[in-house]
Amino acid sequence: MIVIEDLHVTFRTERHVVQAVKGVSLHVREGEVYGLVGESGSGKSTVLRALAGLDGAWDGRMTVAGERLGKRRSGHFHRRVQMVFQDPYGSLHPRHTVDRTLSEPLKIHHFDDHDGRIRRVLREVGLDDSFRFRYPHQLSGGQRQRVAIARAIILEPRVLLLDEPTSALDVSVQAEILNLLGRLKRDLGLTMILVSHNLAVVAHMCDCMSVMRHGEVVEQLTVDQLRDGTVQEPYTRQLLLAAKGYDRAVVEELLV
Amino acid sequence: MTATTPRSLRSWLLDDAPASRRQAWFGRTYRGWLHFRRNPLAVTGLAIVLVLLLVAAVGPLLAPHSPYDQNLDMRLMPPGTEGYLLGSDELGRDILSRVLYGARITLYIVILVAIIVAPLGLLIGTVAGYFGGWIDTLLMRVTDIFLAFPRLILALALVAALGPGIENAVIAIAITTWPPYARIARAETLTIRRSDFIAAARLQGASSARIIVRQVMPLCTSSVIVRVTLDMAGIILTAAGLGFLGLGAQPPSPEWGAMVASGRKFLLDQWWVAAMPGIAIFVVSLGFNLLGDGLRDVLDPKSGS
Numbered sequence: 425m426i427v428i429e430d431l432h433v434t435f436r437t438e439r440h441v442v443q444a445v446k447g448v449s450l451h452v453r454e455g456e457v458y459g460l461v462g463e464s465g466s467g468k469s470t471v472l473r474a475l476a477g478l479d480g481a482w483d484g485r486m487t488v489a490g491e492r493l494g495k496r497r498s499g500h501f502h503r504r505v506q507m508v509f510q511d512p513y514g515s516l517h518p519r520h521t522v523d524r525t526l527s528e529p530l531k532i533h534h535f536d537d538h539d540g541r542i543r544r545v546l547r548e549v550g551l552d553d554s555f556r557f558r559y560p561h562q563l564s565g566g567q568r569q570r571v572a573i574a575r576a577i578i579l580e581p582r583v584l585l586l587d588e589p590t591s592a593l594d595v596s597v598q599a600e601i602l603n604l605l606g607r608l609k610r611d612l613g614l615t616m617i618l619v620s621h622n623l624a625v626v627a628h629m630c631d632c633m634s635v636m637r638h639g640e641v642v643e644q645l646t647v648d649q650l651r652d653g654t655v656q657e658p659y660t661r662q663l664l665l666a667a668k669g670y671d672r673a674v675v676e677e678l679l680v
Numbered sequence: 681m682t683a684t685t686p687r688s689l690r691s692w693l694l695d696d697a698p699a700s701r702r703q704a705w706f707g708r709t710y711r712g713w714l715h716f717r718r719n720p721l722a723v724t725g726l727a728i729v730l731v732l733l734l735v736a737a738v739g740p741l742l743a744p745h746s747p748y749d750q751n752l753d754m755r756l757m758p759p760g761t762e763g764y765l766l767g768s769d770e771l772g773r774d775i776l777s778r779v780l781y782g783a784r785i786t787l788y789i790v791i792l793v794a795i796i797v798a799p800l801g802l803l804i805g806t807v808a809g810y811f812g813g814w815i816d817t818l819l820m821r822v823t824d825i826f827l828a829f830p831r832l833i834l835a836l837a838l839v840a841a842l843g844p845g846i847e848n849a850v851i852a853i854a855i856t857t858w859p860p861y862a863r864i865a866r867a868e869t870l871t872i873r874r875s876d877f878i879a880a881a882r883l884q885g886a887s888s889a890r891i892i893v894r895q896v897m898p899l900c901t902s903s904v905i906v907r908v909t910l911d912m913a914g915i916i917l918t919a920a921g922l923g924f925l926g927l928g929a930q931p932p933s934p935e936w937g938a939m940v941a942s943g944r945k946f947l948l949d950q951w952w953v954a955a956m957p958g959i960a961i962f963v964v965s966l967g968f969n970l971l972g973d974g975l976r977d978v979l980d981p982k983s984g985s
Contacts, residue, residue: 478879502885515876519898521704528894529884554697557704562696575880 425615426452426475426583431484433470433639444470445482446639452632457609457616459626459633459647461663467639468619469510472585475617476507488583503533506576510588512568516560522546522571523556529579541578548611549574549604566597570604577608584608586618590625602628623667627651635660712978722974728967736787739780747781747934749773756950767952769942775956778934782957785935786964789850789919794908796854801861802904806896808862809869810888820866826859831914832921839927846935849928853918857911864907868900902979909972913965920961936961 433445445467452458460468474482477497486493488505509515516525526542535541546556549570560568569589576584589605590598602625609616620626626633627650635642635657643657655661694711698704716722735742744763751772759767759775766776808819826834838852872878873896881891920937922928929935931942936957943954 473879476879476883478882497885499885502883505883507880507883509876509880511876515880517877517895517898521698521701523701523704528881528886532885532890557698557701558696559704559708572880575884579884 425454425456425489426450426458426617427485427487428471428475429485431471431474431482431486433467433474433479433482435479435481444639445474447484448634448636448639448641450634450641450644452615452617454615455609455613456632457618457630459630460617460619460636461621461623461626461633462636462642463621463663466636468636469587470639471636472507472587472617472619476505476585477501499533503579504581505583505585506579506581507585507587508569508572508576508589511592512565512572513560513592515572516568518560521557521559522551522563522574525571525575526578529575533579535579545574545578548577548608564597565593566600569593569597569601573601573604573608577612577614580612582615584614584616586616588620589618591620591622598625605629623650623663635663716974716978719974719977721970722977725967725970725972725974728963729971732783732787732964732967735780735783739783743774743777743780745774745777747773747778748932756946756953758950759952759956766956767950769939769953770946773932775939775953778939779936779957779960782934782936782939782960783964785846785929785933786916786919786961789846789853790912790915790968792850793853793857793915794912796850797858797861797911798904798908800854801858802865802897802900804858805862805865805867806869806892806900809866810873810892810896812873816866819862823859823862826856827863829856831856832918835918835922836925836927839922844927844930846929846933849919849922852922853915856918857915860911861904861907864903865900868903869896872896872899906972906976906979909968909975912968912972916961916965916968 428451429449431445431448432443435442435444448467448471450458460471462468470479473479475486475488475493477493477495488501491498491501493501520528523542526545527538530538530541542556543553546553551567551570551574555563555567555571560571563571573589584605586605590601593601605616606629608614616629618626618629627647630647632644632646633650634644637659643655643660645655645660649655650664653661653664655664692703693707695703695707698707716726744765751768753772754761754764754768755770755772757764757768757772759765761767764774764776766774766779768774769778804819804823808816834856835849835852838855839848842848842851878891878895881895886894916936919928919935920940923935923937923939924941926938926941929938931938939957940954940961943950943957946953
């Protein structure tokens with residue numbers, strides 16, 4: 425469904441040139457949830473934004489459902505690929521009601537039956553009709569993220585890009601959102617790429633994953649390998665140990 | 681019944697789960713009003729502006745005389761003279777009538793300038809801020825050129841070139857007033873153009889024009905509106921200044937600035953000829969300033985919700 429080959433992303437300022445992503449390749453099958461994990465600054469979000477067409481200066485080959493992606497994306501691409509952002513406080517327009525936020529994409533793509541679609545999609549993400557005409561400041565973080573997910577799926581996309589969709593939320597709300605995403609994946613047959621630094625989230629959601637560090641893929645593994653701990657690279661092992669929380673043995677192993 | 685109706689209207693407005701777009705919009709406006717009402721100075725400003733609007737609408741009905749009728753027997757009468765509440769000027773015209781008629785001219789100038797300036801500045805600023813790069817550089821250098829001249833001097837030069845008159849004064853004031861609006865709109869745009877909701881709109885396939893008009897502009901309008909109301913005083917004063925220098929409204933038009941100018945000759949002995957229109961300018965400018973301050977507290981997107 426999604427093929428990325430030899431992706432390079434470079435950010436230029438007047439003084440500095442930063443190679444954020446250096447030759448990343450990955451392959452996501454239809455209906456699969458693919459995880460990208462790594463520490464902050466490892467380039468995992470950059471891969472996602474480049475795929476979404478939000479960051480301009482990239483090089484390499486990217487294909488979604490057979491469509492080769494250029495620098496400018498087609499209307500077809502926007503219908504097929506949507507994204508959920510990390511910060512639900514920044515990803516909703518502060519002066520637009522939920523209704524307006526959801527009807528914008530419908531207007532852009534000339535969908536019919538706005539009213540019915542908005543009702544259905546709100547029910548789909550677990551919000552009732554009373555939320556429809558609220559402003560974002562009248563919603564909690566979890567509710568906002570549900571609206572952001574509703575906005576992403578209202579165009580009936582095939583691919584959902586998730587950029588740390590739960591890391592800005594309370595732990596109890598995180599689980600709700602993850603369950604919602606899991607249900608949407610089953611019901612709508614979505615293909616997803618999930619960026620996260622949280623290995624537990626990735627292990628819960630994903631089938632396959634890549635571990636990234638300094639803009640490169642360190643290791644690609646399946647979720648079974650992750651659970652069994654049969655990983656090859658020392659960096660991946662380090663991540664796994666770190667995810668277990670503070671442990672004397674871990675600290676000693678890391679310090680060796 | 682009469683006691684419950686206002687309460688149910690209030691609860692309809694403050695409903696946390698509005699049932700329609702209109703209710704959501706009214707609810708937000710009402711909350712803004714409740715916030716605005718807590719500031720007595722701002723309410724005073726609003727009252728002054730409302731009185732100006734009222735006077736502009738019905739002033740000619742209230743005026744005891746025609747603003748142009750001369751009566752040389754009654755020239756330079758002090759305030760309080762029978763039939764001349766605020767006195768009369770050097771041609772025996774009733775100053776009260778002229779001030780009342782002048783409200784309409786003042787409002788006309790202020791509204792025309794605002795209608796030209798706010799959209800122009802908003803458009804230039806948001807386009808420059810959103811696209812960045814050479815478009816930004818070009819538009820901002822043009823803005824700098826206009827900002828580099830003192831406002832009144834540039835307006836003077838423009839009126840001198842275009843010829844005196846209210847319409848030309850409006851054009852001249854508008855051309856000299858838009859650059860700060862473009863600056864404000866650009867600064868606002870720069871802070872929001874990287875936000876996730878803009879990225880989401882781009883990912884939905886929205887065109888740049890659509891993003892600027894529907895996503896960026898609504899967030900810039902509040903600071904522009906505040907700036908307009910704060911600038912109203914400056915616009916009135918510039919118009920009055922042009923009138924005073926003989927380049928704005930032409931005699932016998934009862935424009936306040938021109939009236940001050942003609943009263944200058946009698947300033948020491950018949951102070952009221954210049955003072956009455958001067959007080960009118962002062963009160964209206966103050967009203968717009970107070971209103972602008974109050975609106976800034978309510979509309980500032982960074983304060984509260």
